[in-house]
Amino acid sequence: MTMLGQLDFSIVGPGLPFIWIGLLFSLKLTLVAMSGGIVLGTLLALARTSSKVAASRAAAAYVNTVRSIPLLMVILWFFFLIPLFTGAPMGAENSALITFTAFEAAYYSEIVRAGLNSVPQPQRFAAAALGLTKIQALAHVVLPQAFRNMLPVLLTQTIVLFQDTSLVYAIGAKDLLKAAEITGKNYNRPVEMYLFVALIYFSICFCLSTLVKCLQKRIAIIR
Template sequence: MELDFSAIIPALPGLWEGMAMTLQLAALGILGGVVLGTLLALMRMSSNKLLAKIAATYVSYFRSIPLLLVITWFYFAVPFILRWITGEDTPVGAFSSCLVAFIMFEAAYFCEIVRAGIQAIPRGQLGAAQALGMSYGQCMRLIILPQAFRKMTPLLLQQSIILFQDTSLVYTVGLMDFLNAARSRGDILGQPHEFLIFAGVVYFLISFCASLAVKHLQKRLSV
C-alpha cells in the first residue's frame, strides 16, 4: 500500500480549526480542573469531617470510572439537569458538555496533586503565620499555596499533557476536534490512513515537546 500525503497541505485550514477546538477545550478544562481541584484539596484537608468525606468520595468516584463514560454521561445528563432546574429545554452543545466532563473528571486528579503539594510544605509555616494573627484563609492564599504550586507545577503540567491527549475522546459525541477533523477529511478524500498517521504525528510532537519542557522546568525548580 502506497501512502500519499499530498492532500494534507490543502486540508490544513480545516485541520487547524479542529486543533483550535482541541486547544481551547484543553486549556479551559485545565483551568477549571485546577480551580475545582484546589477547592477539593482544601476540603479534603479540612478539619470538618463532612467536607473531607464529600471531597474524598468525589475523588474516589471519578478516579474509578473511565473518562469516556463521563463524557458520554454528561453529554446526555447536562441538558436533562438544566431542564429539571429551569423547567425549559435549554440547548447545550457538545463543546459545553465535554468541557463540564473534563473539568469534573480532571479535578479529581488535580485535587491529589494539589493536596500533595500542600502537604509538602512544613506545617510550622502555617503555625507561625497563625501566631502572627493571620487567618487560615490568609495563610493558605499568601504563604502555603504559592509555595505548593511552585513545587507541584511539573505534575500539573504532566496531567495537562494527559488531558490534551484525552480530548481526542470527544469524537464519541461528534465534536469536531483535531482528530475527528483529520478522520473526517481522510474519509472524504479516501485517504484515511494518511490523515490518521498525520494526526498521530502531530499529537506525538506536541506531547513530546511539552514533556521535554516539563523535564527542563523540573530540573530548574529542583535547583
C-alpha cells in the same frame, strides 16, 4: 515498503483548514479543563484537608467516585443523560467542556492535596507567629510553595488531558481527531491524515514533556 510507497501526503495541504479548526478546539478544551479543573481541584483539596468532617467526606466521595469511572463513560453519560433532565441538548462542544472540567478537577485535586502536604508544618507555624490568619497564611505562604512543588505534576496531568481530548470523538465534537476523520473521508486518504494528526499529538506532547523535565530540574535546584 510497498504500503509506504502508496501513501500520498499531498492532501495534507488542502486539509489543513479542517485540521486547524480541530486543533483549536482540542487546545481550547485542554486550557478550559485545565484552568477550571485546577480551580475546582484546589477547592476540593482544601475541603478534603478541612477540619469540617462533612466537607471532607463530601469532597472525598466526589474525588473517589469520579476517579473510579472511565472518562469515556462520563462523556457519554453527560452527553446523553443531561438533556433528559434539562429538556434541551447542550451540544457536543459545550458538553465536552463541562465534562472534562468536572472530571479533571478530581485528578487535579489529588495533586493539589499532595502539594499542600509537601509544605513543611513549620511554615504554617511561622505564618501564625507573624499574625497571619489561616486564609492569609494559605494565600501568601502555603499555596505559593505548594504550586511551585506540584507544577511539574500539574503539567504532566495536562499532557494526559490533551491526549484524552481525542475521546470527544465519541460524541461527534469537532476536535483534532474528528478533523482528521472528516478530511480523510473527503479526500479518501484516511491513513495519511491519521498519521499527520498523530505527528501533531506527538510534537505537542513531546514539547510539553521537555518543559516538565526542565521545570523539575529547576525546582530541584531551588530546593
